[in-house]
Amino acid sequence: QMLQRALLDTTANTAAVVQEAVSSIETVQTFAGEEEEKRRHSQAVDKMLGLKDQMDVERALFTLVKRALQLAVQVLVLCRGHWQLREGAITTGSLVTFLLYQGKVGRHVQALVFGHGDLLSKAAAGRKILEYLDREPTGITRGTWVPATLRGHITFQRVSFAYPTRPERLILQGVSFELHPGEVTALAGLNGSGKSTCAALLERFYEPEGGEVLLDGVPLRDYEHHYFHRQVALVGQEPVLFSGTIRDNIIFGLEGCGEEEVRAAAAAAGALGFISALDRGFDTGECQGGLAGRGPRHPRPAQPLAFCSTDVGEKGGQLSAGEKQRIAIARALVRRPTVLILDEATSALDGEGEAALQQWMRSGGTKTVLLITHCPRMLEAADRVVVLERGAVVEMGTPAQLRCRRGPYSSLLQR
Ligand SMILES: Nc1ncnc2c1ncn2[C@@H]1O[C@H](COP(=O)(O)OP(=O)(O)O)[C@@H](O)[C@H]1O
Ligand SMILES: [Mg+2]
Structure with a gap:
Protein backbone atom coordinates (compact mmCIF):
# COMPACT_ATOMS: atom_id res chain seq x y z
CA GLN A 1 0.00 0.00 0.00
CA ASP A 134 -12.28 14.90 4.51
CA ARG A 135 -10.39 18.18 4.39
CA GLU A 136 -12.05 20.88 6.45
CA PRO A 137 -12.20 24.41 5.06
CA THR A 138 -9.92 26.71 7.06
CA GLY A 139 -12.13 29.79 6.76
CA ILE A 140 -15.33 29.80 8.77
CA THR A 141 -18.18 29.83 6.25
CA ARG A 142 -21.10 29.33 8.58
CA GLY A 143 -22.27 32.96 8.52
CA THR A 144 -25.99 33.47 7.96
CA TRP A 145 -26.43 37.27 8.01
CA VAL A 146 -28.30 38.40 4.87
CA PRO A 147 -29.52 41.99 5.35
CA ALA A 148 -32.06 43.37 2.84
CA THR A 149 -29.93 46.45 2.19
CA LEU A 150 -26.27 47.26 2.65
CA ARG A 151 -24.74 50.68 3.02
CA GLY A 152 -21.27 49.45 2.17
CA HIS A 153 -19.41 50.99 5.09
CA ILE A 154 -16.16 49.10 5.64
CA THR A 155 -14.09 49.40 8.80
CA PHE A 156 -10.62 47.95 9.35
CA GLN A 157 -10.23 47.88 13.14
CA ARG A 158 -6.64 47.50 14.34
CA VAL A 159 -6.13 44.61 11.93
CA SER A 160 -2.98 42.50 12.32
CA PHE A 161 -2.18 39.69 9.98
CA ALA A 162 0.54 37.19 9.05
CA TYR A 163 0.28 34.68 6.18
CA PRO A 164 -0.09 31.07 7.41
CA THR A 165 3.08 30.09 5.51
CA ARG A 166 5.15 32.66 7.46
CA PRO A 167 3.34 33.09 10.78
CA GLU A 168 6.29 34.87 12.40
CA ARG A 169 6.25 37.78 9.92
CA LEU A 170 3.48 40.32 10.56
CA ILE A 171 2.39 41.77 7.20
CA LEU A 172 -0.24 44.13 8.66
CA GLN A 173 0.22 45.73 12.06
CA GLY A 174 -2.74 47.45 13.69
CA VAL A 175 -4.18 48.76 10.43
CA SER A 176 -7.26 50.96 10.93
CA PHE A 177 -9.14 52.84 8.22
CA GLU A 178 -12.64 53.22 6.87
CA LEU A 179 -14.25 53.09 3.44
CA HIS A 180 -17.28 55.31 3.23
CA PRO A 181 -20.32 54.64 1.04
CA GLY A 182 -20.45 56.83 -2.04
CA GLU A 183 -16.70 57.44 -1.93
CA VAL A 184 -13.67 56.19 -3.80
CA THR A 185 -10.88 55.45 -1.33
CA ALA A 186 -7.45 54.92 -2.77
CA LEU A 187 -4.94 52.66 -1.01
CA ALA A 188 -1.42 53.77 -1.86
CA GLY A 189 2.01 52.50 -0.91
CA LEU A 190 5.17 50.93 -2.25
CA ASN A 191 5.29 47.35 -3.49
CA GLY A 192 5.03 44.91 -0.60
CA SER A 193 3.48 47.42 1.80
CA GLY A 194 0.42 45.19 2.28
CA LYS A 195 -2.19 46.68 -0.07
CA SER A 196 -3.20 43.40 -1.72
CA THR A 197 -3.22 41.77 1.70
CA CYS A 198 -5.88 44.28 2.80
CA ALA A 199 -7.90 43.39 -0.31
CA ALA A 200 -7.50 39.67 0.46
CA LEU A 201 -8.78 40.18 4.02
CA LEU A 202 -11.70 42.20 2.69
CA GLU A 203 -12.54 39.31 0.34
CA ARG A 204 -12.27 36.86 3.28
CA PHE A 205 -9.50 34.82 1.66
CA TYR A 206 -7.91 34.87 5.12
CA GLU A 207 -9.01 35.67 8.65
CA PRO A 208 -7.25 38.55 10.45
CA GLU A 209 -5.06 37.49 13.35
CA GLY A 210 -5.89 40.50 15.48
CA GLY A 211 -8.59 43.13 15.13
CA GLU A 212 -11.60 42.89 12.88
CA VAL A 213 -12.89 43.84 9.45
CA LEU A 214 -16.50 45.04 9.55
CA LEU A 215 -19.08 45.68 6.84
CA ASP A 216 -21.84 47.98 8.12
CA GLY A 217 -20.63 47.23 11.64
CA VAL A 218 -20.94 43.43 11.27
CA PRO A 219 -17.83 41.17 11.14
CA LEU A 220 -17.38 39.78 7.62
CA ARG A 221 -17.50 36.19 8.86
CA ASP A 222 -21.14 36.63 9.97
CA TYR A 223 -22.33 37.24 6.42
CA GLU A 224 -23.65 34.35 4.35
CA HIS A 225 -20.93 33.27 1.88
CA HIS A 226 -22.82 33.69 -1.44
CA TYR A 227 -24.53 36.88 -0.35
CA PHE A 228 -21.23 38.40 0.77
CA HIS A 229 -19.37 37.65 -2.45
CA ARG A 230 -22.24 39.01 -4.50
CA GLN A 231 -21.87 42.30 -2.57
CA VAL A 232 -18.07 42.57 -2.48
CA ALA A 233 -16.28 42.17 -5.81
CA LEU A 234 -12.52 42.12 -6.37
CA VAL A 235 -10.61 42.64 -9.58
CA GLY A 236 -7.13 41.36 -8.84
CA GLN A 237 -3.67 42.24 -10.06
CA GLU A 238 -3.58 39.20 -12.33
CA PRO A 239 -7.12 38.71 -13.62
CA VAL A 240 -8.02 35.16 -14.56
CA LEU A 241 -10.36 34.39 -17.44
CA PHE A 242 -11.81 30.97 -18.21
CA SER A 243 -12.10 29.34 -21.62
CA GLY A 244 -15.38 30.27 -23.23
CA THR A 245 -16.78 33.41 -24.80
CA ILE A 246 -16.24 36.94 -23.52
CA ARG A 247 -19.89 36.91 -22.52
CA ASP A 248 -19.45 33.71 -20.45
CA ASN A 249 -16.58 35.42 -18.68
CA ILE A 250 -18.49 38.60 -17.92
CA ILE A 251 -21.65 36.96 -16.59
CA PHE A 252 -19.63 34.20 -14.87
CA GLY A 253 -21.82 32.64 -12.17
CA LEU A 254 -24.54 35.27 -12.57
CA GLU A 255 -28.03 34.17 -13.50
CA GLY A 256 -30.61 36.14 -15.46
CA CYS A 257 -28.21 38.77 -16.75
CA GLY A 258 -29.54 40.79 -19.71
CA GLU A 259 -27.77 41.99 -22.84
CA GLU A 260 -28.03 45.65 -21.82
CA GLU A 261 -26.38 45.05 -18.45
CA VAL A 262 -23.46 43.22 -20.08
CA ARG A 263 -23.09 46.02 -22.61
CA ALA A 264 -23.20 48.75 -19.95
CA ALA A 265 -20.59 46.96 -17.79
CA ALA A 266 -18.35 46.43 -20.82
CA ALA A 267 -18.68 50.11 -21.72
CA ALA A 268 -17.80 51.24 -18.19
CA ALA A 269 -14.76 48.95 -18.23
CA GLY A 270 -13.62 50.46 -21.54
CA ALA A 271 -14.02 47.08 -23.25
CA LEU A 272 -16.78 47.90 -25.71
CA GLY A 273 -14.44 48.99 -28.51
CA PHE A 274 -12.31 45.89 -28.77
CA ILE A 275 -15.21 43.50 -28.09
CA SER A 276 -17.17 44.97 -31.01
CA ALA A 277 -14.09 44.75 -33.23
CA LEU A 278 -13.62 41.08 -32.31
CA ASP A 279 -17.29 40.28 -32.79
CA ARG A 280 -17.23 41.73 -36.30
CA GLY A 281 -14.78 38.95 -37.15
CA PHE A 282 -17.81 36.67 -37.37
CA ASP A 283 -19.62 38.72 -40.02
CA THR A 284 -18.05 36.85 -42.94
CA GLY A 285 -20.15 33.83 -42.11
CA GLU A 286 -17.19 31.80 -40.91
CA CYS A 287 -16.30 31.47 -37.27
CA GLN A 288 -12.79 32.84 -37.12
CA GLY A 289 -12.59 32.87 -33.36
CA GLY A 290 -11.95 36.58 -33.65
CA LEU A 291 -8.23 35.97 -33.85
CA ALA A 292 -6.15 34.33 -36.51
CA GLY A 293 -4.49 30.96 -36.31
CA ARG A 294 -6.71 29.17 -33.86
CA GLY A 295 -7.90 25.64 -34.35
CA PRO A 296 -10.22 24.42 -37.11
CA ARG A 297 -12.68 26.85 -38.62
CA HIS A 298 -16.31 25.87 -38.31
CA PRO A 299 -18.51 27.13 -41.11
CA ARG A 300 -21.50 29.05 -39.82
CA PRO A 301 -24.46 30.59 -41.60
CA ALA A 302 -24.23 34.36 -41.92
CA GLN A 303 -26.48 35.72 -39.21
CA PRO A 304 -26.27 38.49 -36.64
CA LEU A 305 -24.34 37.00 -33.74
CA ALA A 306 -24.75 37.80 -30.10
CA PHE A 307 -22.62 40.46 -28.49
CA CYS A 308 -19.44 39.17 -26.77
CA SER A 309 -19.50 35.80 -28.54
CA THR A 310 -15.76 35.64 -29.23
CA ASP A 311 -13.90 32.73 -27.66
CA VAL A 312 -11.10 33.88 -25.37
CA GLY A 313 -9.13 30.60 -25.39
CA GLU A 314 -7.74 28.73 -22.41
CA LYS A 315 -7.24 31.16 -19.49
CA GLY A 316 -8.05 33.98 -21.91
CA GLY A 317 -4.78 33.28 -23.74
CA GLN A 318 -6.07 34.71 -27.03
CA LEU A 319 -6.49 38.21 -25.63
CA SER A 320 -3.95 40.85 -24.69
CA ALA A 321 -3.25 41.48 -21.00
CA GLY A 322 -5.07 44.81 -21.20
CA GLU A 323 -8.13 43.23 -22.82
CA LYS A 324 -8.21 40.54 -20.14
CA GLN A 325 -8.02 43.21 -17.47
CA ARG A 326 -10.94 45.12 -18.96
CA ILE A 327 -13.10 42.00 -19.19
CA ALA A 328 -12.27 41.24 -15.56
CA ILE A 329 -13.39 44.76 -14.61
CA ALA A 330 -16.62 44.31 -16.61
CA ARG A 331 -17.19 40.99 -14.80
CA ALA A 332 -17.06 42.82 -11.47
CA LEU A 333 -19.14 45.81 -12.62
CA VAL A 334 -22.00 43.76 -14.09
CA ARG A 335 -22.74 42.48 -10.59
CA ARG A 336 -23.28 46.02 -9.34
CA PRO A 337 -21.47 45.15 -6.12
CA THR A 338 -21.94 47.26 -3.02
CA VAL A 339 -18.17 47.26 -2.48
CA LEU A 340 -15.78 47.17 -5.42
CA ILE A 341 -12.06 46.50 -4.95
CA LEU A 342 -9.76 47.28 -7.86
CA ASP A 343 -6.29 45.97 -7.03
CA GLU A 344 -3.91 47.53 -9.57
CA ALA A 345 -6.51 46.54 -12.14
CA THR A 346 -6.74 49.81 -14.02
CA SER A 347 -3.23 49.98 -15.52
CA ALA A 348 -4.57 48.98 -18.95
CA LEU A 349 -7.17 51.75 -19.06
CA ASP A 350 -6.40 54.83 -21.10
CA GLY A 351 -7.66 58.29 -20.15
CA GLU A 352 -11.02 57.63 -21.77
CA GLY A 353 -11.37 54.25 -20.03
CA GLU A 354 -10.54 55.86 -16.69
CA ALA A 355 -13.18 58.51 -17.24
CA ALA A 356 -15.81 55.87 -18.11
CA LEU A 357 -14.97 53.93 -14.97
CA GLN A 358 -15.03 57.05 -12.80
CA GLN A 359 -18.42 57.95 -14.24
CA TRP A 360 -19.76 54.46 -13.45
CA MET A 361 -18.56 54.73 -9.87
CA ARG A 362 -20.05 58.19 -9.43
CA SER A 363 -23.38 57.30 -11.03
CA GLY A 364 -24.18 54.79 -8.29
CA GLY A 365 -23.18 51.66 -10.21
CA THR A 366 -21.49 50.68 -6.99
CA LYS A 367 -21.46 52.30 -3.54
CA THR A 368 -18.03 51.92 -2.01
CA VAL A 369 -14.81 51.66 -4.00
CA LEU A 370 -11.37 50.64 -2.79
CA LEU A 371 -8.88 51.56 -5.46
CA ILE A 372 -5.33 50.23 -5.22
CA THR A 373 -3.19 52.03 -7.75
CA HIS A 374 0.16 53.69 -8.42
CA CYS A 375 -1.32 56.03 -11.02
CA PRO A 376 -1.10 59.66 -9.74
CA ARG A 377 -4.10 60.66 -11.88
CA MET A 378 -6.32 58.00 -10.31
CA LEU A 379 -4.99 58.79 -6.81
CA GLU A 380 -5.73 62.46 -7.23
CA ALA A 381 -9.28 61.72 -8.44
CA ALA A 382 -10.06 59.69 -5.28
CA ASP A 383 -12.13 61.15 -2.43
CA ARG A 384 -9.76 59.86 0.21
CA VAL A 385 -6.32 58.31 0.27
CA VAL A 386 -4.87 55.86 2.78
CA VAL A 387 -1.09 55.44 2.60
CA LEU A 388 0.44 52.16 3.80
CA GLU A 389 4.08 51.66 4.67
CA ARG A 390 5.42 48.26 5.73
CA GLY A 391 1.99 47.09 6.85
CA ALA A 392 1.00 50.20 8.82
CA VAL A 393 -1.12 53.23 7.93
CA VAL A 394 1.14 56.31 7.84
CA GLU A 395 -1.18 58.90 6.32
CA MET A 396 -4.86 59.40 5.65
CA GLY A 397 -6.95 62.22 4.18
CA THR A 398 -8.13 63.83 0.96
CA PRO A 399 -5.53 64.04 -1.82
CA ALA A 400 -5.38 67.84 -1.44
CA GLN A 401 -4.75 67.63 2.33
CA LEU A 402 -2.02 65.04 1.91
CA ARG A 403 -0.33 66.97 -0.88
CA CYS A 404 -0.10 70.02 1.43
CA ARG A 405 1.54 67.95 4.16
CA ARG A 406 4.42 66.97 1.89
CA GLY A 407 4.66 63.59 3.61
CA PRO A 408 4.72 60.01 2.30
CA TYR A 409 1.87 60.68 -0.15
CA SER A 410 3.75 63.52 -1.84
CA SER A 411 6.86 61.39 -2.21
CA LEU A 412 4.75 58.60 -3.71
CA LEU A 413 3.35 61.03 -6.27
CA GLN A 414 6.84 62.15 -7.23
CA ARG A 415 8.15 58.64 -7.84
N1 LIG B 1 0.55 34.25 -0.08
C1 LIG B 1 1.54 34.82 0.60
N2 LIG B 1 2.25 34.11 1.50
C2 LIG B 1 3.24 34.68 2.21
N3 LIG B 1 3.61 35.97 2.10
C3 LIG B 1 2.95 36.74 1.23
C4 LIG B 1 1.88 36.20 0.43
N4 LIG B 1 1.40 37.20 -0.35
C5 LIG B 1 2.12 38.29 -0.06
N5 LIG B 1 3.05 38.02 0.87
C6 LIG B 1 3.99 38.99 1.46
O1 LIG B 1 3.25 40.02 2.06
C7 LIG B 1 3.84 41.27 1.83
C8 LIG B 1 2.79 42.25 1.35
O2 LIG B 1 2.33 41.80 0.10
P1 LIG B 1 1.17 42.52 -0.69
O3 LIG B 1 0.03 42.77 0.22
O4 LIG B 1 0.90 41.71 -1.90
O5 LIG B 1 1.86 43.91 -1.10
P2 LIG B 1 1.38 45.04 -2.11
O6 LIG B 1 0.10 44.62 -2.72
O7 LIG B 1 1.28 46.28 -1.29
O8 LIG B 1 2.46 45.17 -3.12
C9 LIG B 1 4.98 41.06 0.86
O9 LIG B 1 6.17 41.20 1.57
C10 LIG B 1 4.82 39.64 0.37
O10 LIG B 1 6.06 39.02 0.25
MG1 LIG C 1 -0.43 44.15 -4.62
Missing part, protein backbone atom coordinates in the same frame (compact mmCIF):
# COMPACT_ATOMS: atom_id res chain seq x y z
CA MET A 2 2.83 2.37 0.87
CA LEU A 3 4.46 1.65 -2.48
CA GLN A 4 1.16 2.23 -4.26
CA ARG A 5 0.75 5.59 -2.49
CA ALA A 6 4.28 6.64 -3.37
CA LEU A 7 3.62 5.65 -6.99
CA LEU A 8 0.42 7.73 -7.09
CA ASP A 9 2.31 10.71 -5.67
CA THR A 10 5.13 10.50 -8.23
CA THR A 11 2.64 10.04 -11.09
CA ALA A 12 0.83 13.19 -9.98
CA ASN A 13 4.15 15.02 -9.69
CA THR A 14 5.18 13.99 -13.22
CA ALA A 15 1.89 15.31 -14.59
CA ALA A 16 2.35 18.56 -12.65
CA VAL A 17 5.83 19.07 -14.11
CA VAL A 18 4.48 18.65 -17.66
CA GLN A 19 1.49 20.88 -17.02
CA GLU A 20 3.62 23.64 -15.49
CA ALA A 21 6.13 23.60 -18.35
CA VAL A 22 3.49 23.55 -21.09
CA SER A 23 1.31 26.26 -19.56
CA SER A 24 4.36 28.51 -19.05
CA ILE A 25 5.94 27.66 -22.40
CA GLU A 26 6.64 31.34 -23.16
CA THR A 27 8.62 31.78 -19.94
CA VAL A 28 10.53 28.56 -20.65
CA GLN A 29 11.41 29.82 -24.13
CA THR A 30 12.29 33.32 -22.94
CA PHE A 31 14.91 31.98 -20.57
CA ALA A 32 15.96 29.09 -22.85
CA GLY A 33 14.93 26.71 -20.09
CA GLU A 34 13.96 23.83 -22.40
CA GLU A 35 16.90 21.64 -21.31
CA GLU A 36 16.22 22.33 -17.63
CA GLU A 37 12.55 21.41 -18.07
CA LYS A 38 13.52 18.26 -19.97
CA ARG A 39 15.86 17.31 -17.12
CA ARG A 40 13.13 17.96 -14.52
CA HIS A 41 10.71 15.81 -16.49
CA SER A 42 13.24 12.99 -16.97
CA GLN A 43 13.96 13.02 -13.23
CA ALA A 44 10.26 12.75 -12.41
CA VAL A 45 9.72 9.97 -14.96
CA ASP A 46 12.81 8.05 -13.70
CA LYS A 47 11.50 8.20 -10.17
CA MET A 48 8.09 6.98 -11.30
CA LEU A 49 9.57 4.14 -13.37
CA GLY A 50 11.85 3.15 -10.47
CA LEU A 51 8.83 2.75 -8.21
CA LYS A 52 6.94 0.88 -10.92
CA ASP A 53 9.90 -1.55 -11.31
CA GLN A 54 9.98 -2.06 -7.54
CA MET A 55 6.27 -2.78 -7.57
CA ASP A 56 6.60 -5.22 -10.48
CA VAL A 57 9.39 -7.08 -8.65
CA GLU A 58 7.21 -7.35 -5.55
CA ARG A 59 4.30 -8.55 -7.65
CA ALA A 60 6.49 -11.17 -9.40
CA LEU A 61 7.77 -12.44 -6.04
CA PHE A 62 4.21 -12.64 -4.74
CA THR A 63 3.13 -14.67 -7.80
CA LEU A 64 6.15 -16.96 -7.44
CA VAL A 65 5.41 -17.71 -3.78
CA LYS A 66 1.74 -18.24 -4.63
CA ARG A 67 2.48 -20.73 -7.42
CA ALA A 68 5.00 -22.58 -5.26
CA LEU A 69 2.46 -22.90 -2.46
CA GLN A 70 -0.18 -24.10 -4.94
CA LEU A 71 2.19 -26.77 -6.22
CA ALA A 72 3.21 -27.79 -2.70
CA VAL A 73 -0.44 -28.24 -1.70
CA GLN A 74 -1.10 -30.37 -4.80
CA VAL A 75 1.95 -32.58 -4.10
CA LEU A 76 0.91 -32.91 -0.44
CA VAL A 77 -2.65 -33.93 -1.38
CA LEU A 78 -1.44 -36.50 -3.91
CA CYS A 79 1.14 -37.98 -1.49
CA ARG A 80 -1.39 -38.15 1.31
CA GLY A 81 -4.00 -39.67 -1.07
CA HIS A 82 -1.53 -42.22 -2.33
CA TRP A 83 -0.61 -43.17 1.23
CA GLN A 84 -4.26 -43.49 2.29
CA LEU A 85 -5.05 -45.59 -0.81
CA ARG A 86 -2.27 -47.98 0.11
CA GLU A 87 -3.55 -48.18 3.69
CA GLY A 88 -7.01 -48.84 2.29
CA ALA A 89 -8.46 -45.93 4.22
CA ILE A 90 -10.11 -44.48 1.10
CA THR A 91 -11.21 -45.76 -2.33
CA THR A 92 -9.85 -44.51 -5.68
CA GLY A 93 -13.29 -43.03 -6.43
CA SER A 94 -13.35 -40.91 -3.31
CA LEU A 95 -9.77 -39.68 -3.99
CA VAL A 96 -10.75 -38.61 -7.55
CA THR A 97 -13.93 -36.94 -6.22
CA PHE A 98 -11.85 -35.13 -3.58
CA LEU A 99 -9.35 -33.96 -6.19
CA LEU A 100 -12.12 -32.62 -8.44
CA TYR A 101 -13.78 -30.72 -5.60
CA GLN A 102 -10.45 -29.50 -4.27
CA GLY A 103 -9.68 -28.05 -7.73
CA LYS A 104 -12.94 -26.11 -7.75
CA VAL A 105 -12.59 -24.81 -4.19
CA GLY A 106 -8.93 -23.96 -4.89
CA ARG A 107 -9.91 -21.73 -7.81
CA HIS A 108 -12.33 -19.78 -5.62
CA VAL A 109 -9.80 -19.41 -2.82
CA GLN A 110 -7.29 -18.21 -5.42
CA ALA A 111 -9.79 -15.60 -6.69
CA LEU A 112 -10.27 -14.43 -3.12
CA VAL A 113 -6.52 -14.04 -2.55
CA PHE A 114 -6.09 -12.21 -5.88
CA GLY A 115 -9.03 -9.97 -5.04
CA HIS A 116 -7.53 -9.15 -1.68
CA GLY A 117 -4.26 -8.02 -3.29
CA ASP A 118 -6.15 -5.86 -5.76
CA LEU A 119 -8.29 -4.46 -2.99
CA LEU A 120 -5.20 -3.44 -1.02
CA SER A 121 -3.73 -1.48 -3.93
CA LYS A 122 -7.08 0.16 -4.75
CA ALA A 123 -7.49 1.05 -1.07
CA ALA A 124 -4.37 3.22 -1.34
CA ALA A 125 -5.96 5.20 -4.18
CA GLY A 126 -9.28 5.33 -2.33
CA ARG A 127 -7.55 6.64 0.76
CA LYS A 128 -6.09 9.55 -1.18
CA ILE A 129 -9.54 10.51 -2.45
CA LEU A 130 -11.02 10.26 1.05
CA GLU A 131 -8.20 12.42 2.43
CA TYR A 132 -9.23 15.18 0.01
CA LEU A 133 -12.92 14.75 0.77
